[in-house]
Amino acid sequence: MTTLKAPIDPESNSRVKAVFDDIRATRQTDFINNLWRQLAFDPPLLEATWAEVKRVMAQPSTLDPLTKELIYITASIINGCSYCVHSHTATAKAKGMTDAQHAELMAIVGLAAKTNQIATALQVPLDPVFDKG
Amino acid sequence: MTTLKAPIDPESNSRVKAVFDDIRATRQTDFINNLWRQLAFDPPLLEATWAEVKRVMAQPSTLDPLTKELIYITASIINGCSYCVHSHTATAKAKGMTDAQHAELMAIVGLAAKTNQIATALQVPLDPVFDKG
Amino acid sequence: MTTLKAPIDPESNSRVKAVFDDIRATRQTDFINNLWRQLAFDPPLLEATWAEVKRVMAQPSTLDPLTKELIYITASIINGCSYCVHSHTATAKAKGMTDAQHAELMAIVGLAAKTNQIATALQVPLDPVFDKG
Amino acid sequence: MTTLKAPIDPESNSRVKAVFDDIRATRQTDFINNLWRQLAFDPPLLEATWAEVKRVMAQPSTLDPLTKELIYITASIINGCSYCVHSHTATAKAKGMTDAQHAELMAIVGLAAKTNQIATALQVPLDPVFDKG
Amino acid sequence: MTTLKAPIDPESNSRVKAVFDDIRATRQTDFINNLWRQLAFDPPLLEATWAEVKRVMAQPSTLDPLTKELIYITASIINGCSYCVHSHTATAKAKGMTDAQHAELMAIVGLAAKTNQIATALQVPLDPVFDKG
Amino acid sequence: MTTLKAPIDPESNSRVKAVFDDIRATRQTDFINNLWRQLAFDPPLLEATWAEVKRVMAQPSTLDPLTKELIYITASIINGCSYCVHSHTATAKAKGMTDAQHAELMAIVGLAAKTNQIATALQVPLDPVFDKG
Numbered sequence: 142m143t144t145l146k147a148p149i150d151p152e153s154n155s156r157v158k159a160v161f162d163d164i165r166a167t168r169q170t171d172f173i174n175n176l177w178r179q180l181a182f183d184p185p186l187l188e189a190t191w192a193e194v195k196r197v198m199a200q201p202s203t204l205d206p207l208t209k210e211l212i213y214i215t216a217s218i219i220n221g222c223s224y225c226v227h228s229h230t231a232t233a234k235a236k237g238m239t240d241a242q243h244a245e246l247m248a249i250v251g252l253a254a255k256t257n258q259i260a261t262a263l264q265v266p267l268d269p270v271f272d273k274g
Numbered sequence: 275m276t277t278l279k280a281p282i283d284p285e286s287n288s289r290v291k292a293v294f295d296d297i298r299a300t301r302q303t304d305f306i307n308n309l310w311r312q313l314a315f316d317p318p319l320l321e322a323t324w325a326e327v328k329r330v331m332a333q334p335s336t337l338d339p340l341t342k343e344l345i346y347i348t349a350s351i352i353n354g355c356s357y358c359v360h361s362h363t364a365t366a367k368a369k370g371m372t373d374a375q376h377a378e379l380m381a382i383v384g385l386a387a388k389t390n391q392i393a394t395a396l397q398v399p400l401d402p403v404f405d406k407g
Numbered sequence: 408m409t410t411l412k413a414p415i416d417p418e419s420n421s422r423v424k425a426v427f428d429d430i431r432a433t434r435q436t437d438f439i440n441n442l443w444r445q446l447a448f449d450p451p452l453l454e455a456t457w458a459e460v461k462r463v464m465a466q467p468s469t470l471d472p473l474t475k476e477l478i479y480i481t482a483s484i485i486n487g488c489s490y491c492v493h494s495h496t497a498t499a500k501a502k503g504m505t506d507a508q509h510a511e512l513m514a515i516v517g518l519a520a521k522t523n524q525i526a527t528a529l530q531v532p533l534d535p536v537f538d539k540g
Numbered sequence: 541m542t543t544l545k546a547p548i549d550p551e552s553n554s555r556v557k558a559v560f561d562d563i564r565a566t567r568q569t570d571f572i573n574n575l576w577r578q579l580a581f582d583p584p585l586l587e588a589t590w591a592e593v594k595r596v597m598a599q600p601s602t603l604d605p606l607t608k609e610l611i612y613i614t615a616s617i618i619n620g621c622s623y624c625v626h627s628h629t630a631t632a633k634a635k636g637m638t639d640a641q642h643a644e645l646m647a648i649v650g651l652a653a654k655t656n657q658i659a660t661a662l663q664v665p666l667d668p669v670f671d672k673g
Numbered sequence: 674m675t676t677l678k679a680p681i682d683p684e685s686n687s688r689v690k691a692v693f694d695d696i697r698a699t700r701q702t703d704f705i706n707n708l709w710r711q712l713a714f715d716p717p718l719l720e721a722t723w724a725e726v727k728r729v730m731a732q733p734s735t736l737d738p739l740t741k742e743l744i745y746i747t748a749s750i751i752n753g754c755s756y757c758v759h760s761h762t763a764t765a766k767a768k769g770m771t772d773a774q775h776a777e778l779m780a781i782v783g784l785a786a787k788t789n790q791i792a793t794a795l796q797v798p799l800d801p802v803f804d805k806g
Numbered sequence: 807m808t809t810l811k812a813p814i815d816p817e818s819n820s821r822v823k824a825v826f827d828d829i830r831a832t833r834q835t836d837f838i839n840n841l842w843r844q845l846a847f848d849p850p851l852l853e854a855t856w857a858e859v860k861r862v863m864a865q866p867s868t869l870d871p872l873t874k875e876l877i878y879i880t881a882s883i884i885n886g887c888s889y890c891v892h893s894h895t896a897t898a899k900a901k902g903m904t905d906a907q908h909a910e911l912m913a914i915v916g917l918a919a920k921t922n923q924i925a926t927a928l929q930v931p932l933d934p935v936f937d938k939g
Contacts, residue, residue, distance in 0.1 A: 143397045144496040145509070146938045172403070176389070179396045183510030189516075189858075190389065196854075197385045203374045208341045209382055215345050216386030218661045219352035220520075221487035221753035223674075224393045225386070226661060227404035230676040241336045244678070244715030247658050249342055251332045251722075253349030253358070254653035254752075256309070256323060259646050260357045262617045262625060263275045263312045270305070271360035273811045275622075275804045277629040277641070316643030322728075323650075328719075351528045354886040355619035356807075359530060363809040376810070377848030380525050384855075387520035387885075392513050397483045397492060401614075405674045409929045410762040411775070437828055437869070438935070443919070445928045449776030455595075456783075456921065463917045469906045472667075474873050481877050482918030485787075485884035487753035490925045493936040495552045507868045512646045515874055518862045519881035519890070522841070522855065526889045529844045530808045536837070537892040542796045543895040557835070560685045571802070575788070578795045582909030589788065597678045602773045607740045608781055614744050615785035618751035619919075620886035624785070626803040639849075640735045648741055651729045652748030652757070655708070655722065659756045662711045665676045669704070670759040717882050750927045758929060786919035791912050794883045796891060 143179065151181035160184075160191050167199050174228060207236045215250055276312065284314035293317075300332055307361060316404050340369045348383055415525065417447035426450075426457050433465055440494060473502045481516055542578065550580035559583075559590050566598055573627060606635045614649055683713035692716075692723050699731050700798065706760060737806055739768045808844065816846035825849075825856050832864055839893060872901045880915055 152158040161173050180187040198209055210233035217225035230243075238246075285291040313320040331342055343366040350358035359405050363376075371379075418424040427439050446453040464475055476499035483491035496509075503513075551557040558570055579586040597608055609632035616624035629642075637645075684690040693705055694756075712719040730741055742765040749757035770778075817823040826838050845852040863874055875898035882890035895908075903911075 143399055143938055144493055144936075145396050174401045174404075175398050176393055179398050179599050180392070182506060183513070186392075186510050186514055189514075189861075190392070193385055193713060193854075194389065197378075197381045202378055203372065204378050204382075205346075207837075208319075208344065209378075211337075211341060211345055212348050212379065212382045213386050214350040214661070216352055216383055217390055219349055220387060220390040220394075221660065222390035222394050222399045223660075223663060224400055225390045226663060227400055227674065230661075231404045239336065244718050245330075245342075246336050246345065247334055247642065247715070248330045248718055248721075249337075249345045250349055250661060251654035251658050252326055253346050254353060254657045255650035256327065257350055257353040257355035257358045258617055258648050258653045259313070259323070259354075259772050260309055261355050261622075262613070262629075262646055262649060263278050263309075264622060264625060265308045265312050265357045266276055266638055267360055267807050268307050271307075271364045272807045273373055273809055275626065275799050277626055277803075279805045314644070315639060319643050319647055322647075322725075329721075347528070349526055354527065356527075356530060356939055359528060360807065360809055363528075365699055373847060377851050380528055380848070381854075383528060384521035384525050387524045388517035391484055391520045392517045394487065394489075395480070395492060395496075395513055395516060397489060400674050404676075405676045406676055409672055409927050409931055410670075410759055412816055440933050441930050442925055442928075445930050446924070448772060449779070452776050452780055455592075455780075456924070459917055460921065463590075463913045464909075468910055469904065470876075470910050470914075474876065477869075477873065477915045478876055478880050478911065478919050481880040481893075482884060482915055483922050484841035485881055486919060486922035486926075488922035488926050490930045490932055491922045494895075497936045505868065510872055511862075511867055511869050512877065515861045515869075515877050516881055518858055518879050520885065521892045522859065523882055523885040525845070525855070526841055527885075527887050529810050529841075529846050531840050531889045532808055533889055534839050537543075537839075537896045539542055542798055543892055544795050572805075573800045574797050575792055575795075578797050579791070581905060582912070585909050585913055588913075589791070592784055593788065596777075596780045602771065603777050603781075605741075607743065608777075610736075610740065611743055611747050611778065612785050613753055614747040615782055616789055618748055619786060619789040619793075621789035621793050623797045623799055624789045626799055630803045638735065644729075644734055644736050645744065647729045648736075648744050649748055649761055651725055653743050653752060653769070655726070656749055656752035656754035656757045658722070659708055660752075660754050662677050662708075664707045664711050664756045665675055666756055666759055667706045667711050670706075670763045746927070750923050753926060754931060757873075758927060762927075779927055782927060783920035783924050786923045787916035790883050790919045791916050793886060793888075794879070794891060794895075794912055794915060798886060 145179060145182055147175070147179045148181050151178060154181070154184060156184040157181045157187060160187050163195070164191065167195060176224065176228070207233065207238060210236055210238070211246055212243075214246065218250055219254075278312060278315055280308070280312045281314050286312060287314070287317060289317035290314045290320060293320050293406060296328070297324065300328060309357065309361070340366065343369055343371070344375075344379055347379065351383055352387075411448055413441070413444045414447050415494060417444060420447070420450060422450035423447045423453060426453050429461070430457065433461060442490065442494070473499065473504060476502055476504070477508075477512055480512065484516055485520075543657060544578060544581055546574070547580050550577060553580070553583060555583035556580045556586060559586050562594070563590065568609045575623065575627070606637060608631065609635055609637070610641075610645055613645065617649055618653075677711060677714055679707070679711045680713050684709060686713070686716060688716040689713045692719050695727070696723065699727060708756065708760070722723060739765065739770060740766055742770070743774075743778055746778065750782055751786075810844060810847055812840070812844045813846050816843060819849060821849035822846045822852060823890055825852050828860070829856065832860060841889065841893070857932070872898065872903060875901055875903070876907075879911065883915055884919075 152161055180190055190212055214229045217229055285294055298304055313323055341360055347362045350362055418427055448495045476495055483495055551560055609628055613628045616628055684693055712722055742761055746761045768806055817826055848910045875894055882894055
């Protein structure tokens with residue numbers, strides 16, 4: 142169930158084809174997942190979104206690739222994005238996440254949810270030592 | 275500003291003192307931050323919360339300590355817990371988070387927020403390959 | 408999948424029938440969408456909810472009808488209500504939202520998500536000029 | 541810090557005065573808290589909001605008054621509304637919430653946060669027995 | 674659609690079997706719902722989660738069982754956990770929630786959502802009387 | 807209170823100075839608000855964020871400037887970003903938002919919050935006519 146009809150032949154648009162070609166080359170697979178197929182309804186939005194994903198997630202950086210996926214899954218869970226939870230869990234497994242690490246991620250996300258909401262409920266005042274302003 | 279008055283002399287309660295002693299020993303510091311001081315209003319809740327934090331965050335596991343803090347900060351940002359963002363950012367820095375890694379964390383959380391909400395807006399259908407059920 | 412069985416013959420209840428009649432007259436269509444069919448399980452809740460929707464969304468006001476729908480879609484995305492994203496996207500299209508405007512809405516919601524979470528992560532202090540208190 | 545300057549003499553407006561008088565009579569106190577003072581910037585919004593609060597929260601119903609406040613606090617915590625957490629915690633205490641009940645509320649909200657986010661992360665499929673559709 | 678394949682024969686693991694046996698004994702039913710079947714992928718996480726659910730929700734306490742379920746449903750709605758909304762609505766009905774109470778819960782959650790977001794939008798300053806710090 | 811110390815003399819960095827110069831030229835004001843001052847701790851993140859804000863919010867497009875700000879405020883309220891609610895409310899007023907429009911925005915956001923959470927609570931099934939997939 143979707144709010145938007147994805148284009149039937151997206152690569153007939155040359156800007157879409159260029160992005161899809163780059164996704165295939167970067168990820169070394171022919172598979173183009175649905176997020177990109179739907180974003181093809183607006184080539185500028187597709188280009189900007191892929192450029193940011195590539196720059197932030199697919200290039201060597203100060204955090205290793207699996208750590209980056211664990212952060213992404215965490216964000217997706219809490220933002221309540223079902224599609225994103227699925228796709229980034231699959232990516233994390235492809236990047237080496239073990240069952241034990243998956244279980245540990247659940248434990249941390251659950252613990253954070255719990256202590257975060259208790260701290261919010263109590264409106265815990267900030268310790269001056271934590272303020273960097 | 276808080277919804278609850280923290281006990282003035284929390285360690286006069288022996289159950290609270292035992293938890294505070296364990297926090298000091300585990301973290302090798304005399305500093306007890308405000309979350310624990312406020313939770314002292316209910317010793318069983320304090321004990322259960324600290325036991326879980328210690329088990330999940332402070333013991334050797336399949337994820338390294340800094341990765342665990344980055345996941346915790348991510349959860350705290352999105353859950354909107356100001357206190358938690360401050361305290362776990364401080365902890366992550368103590369565990370070695372560099373300014374470049376902090377900036378990269380911002381980039382990933384921001385990217386996830388953006389693509390999560392676009393995926394939610396478009397109600398992107400799940401690719402069968404992502405379904406493990 | 409629903410948590411509540413909608414009444415099979417809702418209009419046998421005169422209060423429900425009166426609301427459904429007013430929905431049909433206001434929207435000039437025979438179609439009653441599922442939200443109203445489910446709310447029929449409690450006529451006072453149905454009446455109060457429709458009265459507010461009619462007053463806020465269906466009457467001439469200082470914002471034009473399409474702008475109001477764009478605000479509603481935005482809220483629905485972030486509140487994580489799948490049903491609402493679908494129904495208000497359909498309404499916005501009926502009120503003239505073009506594909507380009509839909510794409511632009513995605514770009515703004517995505518940008519806001521990103522900058523909102525970065526501002527929360529950094530706990531940016533309020534500029535005095537923004538304080539109207 | 542607020543986004544809107546509350547009117548300096550709100551009761552010079554007769555519609556505002558009527559609402560404030562009703563708040564004082566319903567709650568049997570002269571105290572008008574800041575939410576109402578700020579809403580006075582738009583009398584129709586003030587009237588509609590107070591009417592709903594009075595109908596839902598201040599009239600005899602199938603749930604007892606303290607239970608209703610506990611539900612309200614829960615919602616306020618998770619919606620991330622600091623003002624609301626404070627004001628409804630104060631109201632709940634005025635309606636008899638004990639420290640032990642406050643602690644228990646924290647435990648339930650924390651547990652729900654944790655299991656909710658784990659269920660979302662695992663995308664647990666719905667058991668058919670829970671579907672009432 | 675799920676991100677994780679639940680074990681096919683979970684009770685072949687003795688730690689999982691012990692938890693499932695305790696769930697059956699505590700709830701006096703043979704039915705083990707999907708959340709527990711999926712958590713069986715990691716026995717320590719299953720044990721810790723069930724221990725907390727049992728302690729917080731299934732034991733006599735200062736709040737009555739139905740009130741606890743109403744708080745849990747409220748949290749689940751706002752956390753956007755579809756599975757949890759379904760399972761806890763079913764539990765609340767089993768514990769005696771009437772249709773009128775269900776409708777009233779909707780009214781309170783809806784009212785809180787509305788006033789919470791208006792208070793957040795106006796950034797209503799805290800009345801000193803609500804501050805217990 | 808902030809999690810990060812903003813650079814004391816940000817424009818001594820030439821990349822930061824170039825962005826700040828462009829902000830001043832685009833907005834025709836000397837005022838650089840705190841979000842940008844804090845992002846100066848990482849010039850690439852500052853550049854990428856400003857480039858996206860400028861492209862999405864400051865250039866002529868299919869939505870008028872005030873409508874875009876109203877969407878941004880809506881997102882900021884629900885994402886619970888206090889800084890963003892303040893800064894975008896100020897921007898919207900600068901772009902012509904009247905008090906009546908501000909009040910109407912409150913009414914729509916409040917109504918959406920309420921109906922969104924009720925629809926989530928009831929898990930309203932999608933009407934087939936709303937599915938564009």
